[in-house]
Amino acid sequence: MQTCTRCLMDETVPNIVFDDNGYCNLCNEYLIRAQNEIWTHPDELGSLIDSVKKSRISKQDYDCVMGVSGGVDSCYALVVAVQNGLRPxxxxxxxxxxxxxxxxxxxxxxxxxxVPLVTEVLDWQGFRDLQVAFVKSGIPNWEIPTDHMITATLYRMAKRFSVKYILTGGNMTSEAIMPKSWMYDSRDATLIRSICAEHGALLRGRINIMSFLELAHAVFIKKIKYLPLLNYVHYDKEAAKQLLIDKFGWQDYGGKHYESIFTRFFQGYVLPLKYNIDKRKAYVSCAIMADQISREQAMKILDGPPMCESQIRIDRLYLLKKLRLSDKEFEDIMDAPNKSYFDYRNEGFIWGYRSGKSGVVMEKIRRFATKGV
Ligand SMILES: [Zn+2]
Structure with a gap:
């Protein structure tokens, strides 16, 4: 098993390539993206903040919508926004x-x-059926329903409040190294509908999937921008965490995206066991590349298992009960052959997951939606 000599990505990633230095394609690509997507010169943040403030129509209460999950990234992004005089x-x-x-x-x-909070509560039965369809799908991203609904909700809220900016806690420093084969674009409504149809989830009237047309309307007609605010500041995650703890009584829950019990179990148990994917490798590799931890510190983090046995037992019981799956059903799901996104109908040609003209549309949307100022 070859491991990158700079980050900690290894041959568990399909199609990983190493150069003569032993550096992998993922951290090489990180360096190129970092040059283009991190704008930490103070002028860049200043002009973004100005643009957001100017976009507010007078008498309006807000100038941007911000998603908050409770995790470090989204919480810290809110602090940055408010400290810079925004009204999210x-x-x-x-x-x-x-x-x-x-x-x-x-x-x-x-x-x-x-800062005022709007909580969008999903129809639980509808969402459970959607999640169970993905759990049964065999594909390695069971989080697509949640990620899709977060994006859809943010665009819909931006329309409701008539704001032009959605600012998120997304950032290069902790998320930019993520192999394509581990993920898939959660905006693909065709994939979601196809998986639901195949695994018996009825969405109609319960969960409102965002179609490509609805997204295109928000991006191109309404001109709503979707920006990762933390790419505009020097984002040191550990320092941000400490600030949240000291000043806002924030409590650590011990793992990236572990604010959700489903995510904790999925990343800590299902992904390593069923798909041979340990997402911690990607998270620590990002931190190494962003000079936030040493490679040796990162190796220590990966030494232990992603999740301890007792937590696995507790979460598994909780998850199966909530999803109404029996032990046997879940074991069959874990033993069933894994599938690819392309075993289902999809819009991969739009989202950059097909060869040839792949990603042209996605790239346009990305540029258009993220051209901040
Ligand atoms: Zn690497």
């Missing part, structure tokens, strides 16, 4: 899986920042 409305998606700590963290933070 925070939007939280309740998909039924939030840990109590995350909910309390959000409330504490927003109270102190005096």
């Amino acid at each position: 409305v925070a939007v939280h998606l309740d998909n039924g899986w939030n840990s109590n700590i995350a909910v309390r963290d959000i409330k504490n933070l927003l109270d102190r920042l005096k």
